[in-house]
Amino acid sequence: DAGVIQSPRHEVTEMGQEVTLRCKPISGHDYLFWYRQTMMRGLELLIYFNNNVPIDDSGMPEDRFSAKMPNASFSTLKIQPSEPRDSAVYFCASSWAGRNYGYTFGSGTRLTIV
Amino acid sequence: GQQVMQIPQYQHVQEGEDFTTYCNSSTTLSNIQWYKQRPGGHPVFLIQLVKSGEVKKQKRLTFQFGEAKKNSSLHITATQTTDVGTYFCAGRGRFGAGTRLTVKP
Numbered sequence: 001d002a003g004v005i006q007s008p009r010h011e012v013t014e015m016g017q018e019v020t021l022r023c024k025p026i027s028g029h030d031y032l033f034w035y036r037q038t039m040m041r042g043l044e045l046l047i048y049f050n051n052n053v054p055i056d057d058s059g060m061p062e063d064r065f066s067a068k069m070p071n072a073s074f075s076t077l078k079i080q081p082s083e084p085r086d087s088a089v090y091f092c093a094s095s096w097a098g099r100n101y102g103y104t105f106g107s108g109t110r111l112t113i114v
Numbered sequence: 115g116q117q118v119m120q121i122p123q124y125q126h127v128q129e130g131e132d133f134t135t136y137c138n139s140s141t142t143l144s145n146i147q148w149y150k151q152r153p154g155g156h157p158v159f160l161i162q163l164v165k166s167g168e169v170k171k172q173k174r175l176t177f178q179f180g181e182a183k184k185n186s187s188l189h190i191t192a193t194q195t196t197d198v199g200t201y202f203c204a205g206r207g208r209f210g211a212g213t214r215l216t217v218k219p
Contacts, residue, residue, distance in 0.1 A: 043209040091156060102147055102159030
């Protein structure tokens with residue numbers, strides 16, 4: 001199993017541009033999570049899906065952020081328009097049977113907004 | 115909402131010394147998970163505790179879940195340089211701030 005796959009690994013974008021982060025969860029996992037990690041705020045849960053349906057998006061910072069999961073093998077996190085304060089490492093994680101089992105994290109996308 | 119607090123924020127030890135990190139939740143948890151993140155890496159799942167008062171061991175690592183299921187600890191005996199990293203507890207998908215461990219050879 002290739003694990004959770006995220007792309008791109010690194011992204012540098014100018015402020016105001018649209019950014020799209022992508023995630024392929026582990027096959028068979030029915031939960032998918034998006035996290036943001038910064039020194040100041042640590043690991044923040046942004047949103048999670050169960051069977052492709054968004055369950056809790058209370059961690060999404062504001063309307064500039066949106067996430068979709070069109071099928072069981074793909075999810076996107078979009079920021080439009082991007083701002084310098086969005087700079088962070090964004091992790092995608094997946095798990096089976098929700099929070100009762102460990103999450104498998106992807107390698108993350110290091111996003112820099114200049 | 116639910117918060118998971120973790121202390122200490124940093125811990126620097128001499129190789130061979132013990133290390134402990136503590137986690138407290140503002141609400142009762144059905145389970146608690148522990149993760150390790152190496153510098154520049156991603157969090158890696160270590161273990162999940164489910165039962166009140168549960169104690170689990172993985173070699174030199176000992177994990178405990180409090181009787182009230184609101185606190186937990188991770189203890190490492192005789193640290194090694196390979197233990198370097200940040201240790202996180204997590205409950206209901208929410209992560210503590212982590213304890214960053216550095217080990218001096």
